[in-house]
Amino acid sequence: MRTKTIAASFIVAVFMILAVNPALAHFGAIIPSDDIVTQDDDKTLDVQVKFIHPMEMHYMEMAKPKQFGVLHDGKKTDLLGTLAAAKGKSPDQDQSFTFWTTDYQIRRPGDYTFYVAPDPYWEPAEDLFIVHYTKVCVNAFGLEQGWDQHVGLETEIIPFTRPYGLWTGNLFTGQVLLKGKPVPFAEVEIEYLNETPGNINIVLPPADPYVTQVVKADVNGVFSYAMPKAGWWGFSALNEAEWTLTHEGQEKGVEIGAVYWVRTRDMK
Amino acid sequence: MKYVNCLLVVLFVVLSASGPALAHKVNLFAYAQGGTIFTESYFPDGRAVEGGKVLVYDRNDTLLLEGVTDTQGLFDFEIPEVDDLKIVIDAGMGHKNSFTLKKAEVEAGK
Numbered sequence: 001m002r003t004k005t006i007a008a009s010f011i012v013a014v015f016m017i018l019a020v021n022p023a024l025a026h027f028g029a030i031i032p033s034d035d036i037v038t039q040d041d042d043k044t045l046d047v048q049v050k051f052i053h054p055m056e057m058h059y060m061e062m063a064k065p066k067q068f069g070v071l072h073d074g075k076k077t078d079l080l081g082t083l084a085a086a087k088g089k090s091p092d093q094d095q096s097f098t099f100w101t102t103d104y105q106i107r108r109p110g111d112y113t114f115y116v117a118p119d120p121y122w123e124p125a126e127d128l129f130i131v132h133y134t135k136v137c138v139n140a141f142g143l144e145q146g147w148d149q150h151v152g153l154e155t156e157i158i159p160f161t162r163p164y165g166l167w168t169g170n171l172f173t174g175q176v177l178l179k180g181k182p183v184p185f186a187e188v189e190i191e192y193l194n195e196t197p198g199n200i201n202i203v204l205p206p207a208d209p210y211v212t213q214v215v216k217a218d219v220n221g222v223f224s225y226a227m228p229k230a231g232w233w234g235f236s237a238l239n240e241a242e243w244t245l246t247h248e249g250q251e252k253g254v255e256i257g258a259v260y261w262v263r264t265r266d267m268k
Numbered sequence: 269m270k271y272v273n274c275l276l277v278v279l280f281v282v283l284s285a286s287g288p289a290l291a292h293k294v295n296l297f298a299y300a301q302g303g304t305i306f307t308e309s310y311f312p313d314g315r316a317v318e319g320g321k322v323l324v325y326d327r328n329d330t331l332l333l334e335g336v337t338d339t340q341g342l343f344d345f346e347i348p349e350v351d352d353l354k355i356v357i358d359a360g361m362g363h364k365n366s367f368t369l370k371k372a373e374v375e376a377g378k
Contacts (some may be wrong), residue, residue: 039367107299109297111308142310
């Protein structure tokens with residue numbers, strides 16, 4: 001009896017540790033209400049900017065970004081002033097966290113790449129700051145031009161696959177750049193956004209390695225991943241910045257991520 | 269028979285030569301500003317539709333006017349009437365598409 005109780009307590013303890021400390025990957029996210037705008041669609045996009053664990057649907061507190069804008073027809077437009085704070089949480093979070101949102105009016109044909117440079121996020125569990133430079137592309141009125149242009153962020157993913165009109169199962173290929181140069185053998189983390197609008201089958205990972213997929217880029221910083229479910233997918237390539245930041249008087253490292261989001265739809 | 273084969277080959281080559289364009293849908297985008305409606309016609313990769321026929325209809329499908337796109341794929345005209353306007357681009361060879369400019373958008377661009 002006593003052994004059983006101890007064993008049971010041990011199992012409970014293991015579960016508690018797992019619950020508190022799963023292999024969580026942080027992702028910067030920009031999720032627009034639509035990724036392909038046609039003449040019949042609402043031309044006003046609701047664009048949400050978040051810092052999340054996409055698979056677990058957890059939100060993290062996000063300070064107002066340093067930079068937020070859109071690249072269209074070779075021109076960048078600053079949209080930082082249009083951001084409004086909002087609150088969100090996963091079903092199992094007992095507290096809400098800040099994310100950012102804006103309404104953006106699509107006026108012209110072509111590709112719109114939204115990008116964000118967030119305020120550094122202090123992560124005590126990893127003893128470092130996190131800065132995820134995040135992008136997403138929206139196509140408008142049938143002009144498929146602009147999606148492969150560089151925004152010029154400190155680090156960014158350049159899509160080699162046109163990043164919209166993707167079927168479930170399609171391969172997404174991209175290149176990881178750091179200061180404009182390819183990152184050989186960059187590690188790329190991939191997660192499914194369980195919070196994808198219309199996702200009725202929430203993915204429950206059978207084991208931790210299923211939460212975050214990991215692929216490595218080739219010598220040219222080029223990586224690929226086939227997306228097995230309809231919805232939004234985040235790709236995050238992580239590097240350590242050459243610069244540091246101070247936390248409570250101590251120099252701390254900064255993880256800089258290049259994040260890109262794409263949406264897939266089922267073929268039917 | 270040989271003559272027919274030869275003709276088929278010629279036909280195939282001619283069709284293949286225009287192949288890339290066949291894979292591309294033609295598009296028209298329009299907006300109203302300062303009393304004028306501006307249209308732009310283009311292929312998905314950004315190439316302009318040159319010499320494409322533009323036809324403008326009202327909500328009752330009555331043809332109001334027509335014109336031809338210039339080398340940049342552009343064609344503009346004065347607002348013919350404040351209504352839902354269906355603007356058709358016909359680039360030939362089955363390349364056809366339309367864009368509806370809503371009455372409210374025409375009104376706003378008067």
